Amino acid sequence: MERYQSGNYKIVRNITQHYSTSFSLGISLLPSKTRNAIYAIYAFVRYADEIVDTLYNYNPSKLLMDYRNQVNEALENKISHHPVLDAFQDTVHKYQIPLEYIDAFLYSMEMDLTAKEFTKKELDQYIYGSAEVVGLMCLYVFEPDKEKIKKLIEPARALGSAFQKVNFLRDVSSDYLERGRIYFPKEYYGNDFRSDECKKRFEAEIESDFALALTGIQQLPEVIKVGVYAAFLFYKKLFKKIQGQPAAELFKRRFRINNFQKSWVVSRCLVYDRFLL
Numbered sequence: 001m002e003r004y005q006s007g008n009y010k011i012v013r014n015i016t017q018h019y020s021t022s023f024s025l026g027i028s029l030l031p032s033k034t035r036n037a038i039y040a041i042y043a044f045v046r047y048a049d050e051i052v053d054t055l056y057n058y059n060p061s062k063l064l065m066d067y068r069n070q071v072n073e074a075l076e077n078k079i080s081h082h083p084v085l086d087a088f089q090d091t092v093h094k095y096q097i098p099l100e101y102i103d104a105f106l107y108s109m110e111m112d113l114t115a116k117e118f119t120k121k122e123l124d125q126y127i128y129g130s131a132e133v134v135g136l137m138c139l140y141v142f143e144p145d146k147e148k149i150k151k152l153i154e155p156a157r158a159l160g161s162a163f164q165k166v167n168f169l170r171d172v173s174s175d176y177l178e179r180g181r182i183y184f185p186k187e188y189y190g191n192d193f194r195s196d197e198c199k200k201r202f203e204a205e206i207e208s209d210f211a212l213a214l215t216g217i218q219q220l221p222e223v224i225k226v227g228v229y230a231a232f233l234f235y236k237k238l239f240k241k242i243q244g245q246p247a248a249e250l251f252k253r254r255f256r257i258n259n260f261q262k263s264w265v266v267s268r269c270l271v272y273d274r275f276l277l
Contacts, residue, residue, distance in 0.1 A: 004086075005086065005087065005090055007083070008083040008084075008086045008087040008090075009036040009039065009040065009087050011043075011083040011084065011087070012036070012039040012040045012042070012043035012044075012083070012084055012087045012088075013035070013036070013039045015039075015042075015043040015046060015047075015084065016039045016042045016043060016046075019042075019046055020042070022231070022234045022257070023042060023231060023234075025230060025234075026227050026228070026230040026231035026234065027039065027042075027227060028227075029226045029227035029230050030223075030224065030227035030228075031223050031224070034141060034142070034223075034224065034227075036087070036091070037091040037094070037095060037141040038138060038141060039087070040084070040087040040088045040090070040091040041088065041091060041134065041137050041138060041141070043084045043087065043088070044071075044084055044085065044088040045105065045134055047067065047084055048064065048067060048105070048106065048109045049109070051063045051064050051067060051109070052064065052109050052112040052113055053112070053179070056179070060113055061113055064106075064109055064110060064113065067106075068106050070082055070085055071085055071088075071089075071102065071106070074086060074088065074089040075089050075092060075093075075099065075102075078090075078093060091141070095140045095141050096140065097137050097140045097141075098136075098140075101133040101136055101137055102133075104128060104129040104133045105129050105130065105133050105134065106129075107129050108125070108126050108127075108128070108129030108130035109129075109130070111125075111126050111129075112126075112130075112181070116180050116181055116182065117181075117182045117185075117186075118182065118183055118184075118185055119185050119187065120185040120187055120188045122185075123183060123185055123188075126183075127160075127161050127164050127165070128157070130164060131160035131161060131163060131164035132156075132157040132160040132161055132164075133160070134160050135156040135157060135159045135160030135163075136153065136156050136157065136160070138156070138228075139152055139153070139156040142220055142221065142224045142228070143220065143221065143224075148219070151219070152216045152219060152220070154212065154216075155212050155213050155214075155215055155216020155217070155219075156213075156216055158208075158209040158210075158212035158213040158216070159209070159213035159216065159217075159228075159232065161209045162206050162209035162210045162213055162235065162239075163231075163235050165202060165205060165206045165209065166206060166235050166238055166239045166242070168183045168184075168202070169199070169202065169203075169239075169242050169250060170238065170242060170250075170254060170255055170256075171254070172193075172250050172251065173250060173251045173252075173254070174254070176251075177251075184198055184202065188201075189201060189202070194247055194248070194251065195247060196246055196247045198247065199247040199250075203239075203243055206239060210232070210236060210239070213232065214232065217229050217232060234257065237257050238255060238256065238257050241255050241257070242255050
């Protein structure tokens with residue numbers, strides 16, 4: 001059994017490295033015993049995201065329903081023939097991650113199959129399920145003290161929210177042109193989600209989320225701080241690149257940070273900023 005699960009954890013690590021070099025770099029700064037759990041959470045989330053974002057020619061509703069059923073079976077049986085879900089269920093049980101977070105996440109994935117233009121209430125619910133609960137799952141891995149977890153819930157949610165909102169700005173063109181989704185509610189952002197005013201209002205929320213998230217990172221266990229802070233800086237740097245552009249530019253190209261900038265972030269975390277956290 002140990003060999004079986006070890007192989008599955010290697011698979012979720014490879015999946016994470018395949019999809020995200022930035023996230024993988026951040027995870028590499030975490031203690032070795034923590035990395036596997038975060039790889040498992042990432043792979044679980046990524047597979048669901050792929051179903052609703054890229055497999056739309058293969059009946060994504062059925063695929064997502066099948067995925068949900070397999071998740072439930074893996075959690076109930078404490079084993080799965082699906083490598084990603086076996087590693088994920090092991091992580092959930094090992095760290096006592098609340099099952100309600102998993103339900104909220106999968107519900108948000110279902111929203112992506114139907115909702116094309118979100119109201120403010122729907123968007124808040126979507127962000128909670130698609131991103132904030134992912135931060136909360138990771139929090140249960142990072143912090144063994146349940147009382148400290150209670151104090152860090154809001155900052156963890158803010159970190160997930162900030163990451164998701166940066167993704168909305170980065171991917172606004174593909175979300176709208178390829179998938180017909182608008183993550184900018186009319187009653188909150190006005191009639192033109194492509195305006196600079198809409199972008200500035202959204203950016204103000206992101207800055208607020210980042211500020212709250214940082215207070216939580218500073219309270220994490222010492223061995224965890226640097227890795228989480230690296231992910232924070234990756235997204236903060238991407239956000240600053242986007243923030244300096246007019247809204248129209250977001251529809252022309254997808255912004256990203258290059259490998260040199262990623263290396264700079266890691267060096268900053270290891271050499272300088274670790275003494276400030």
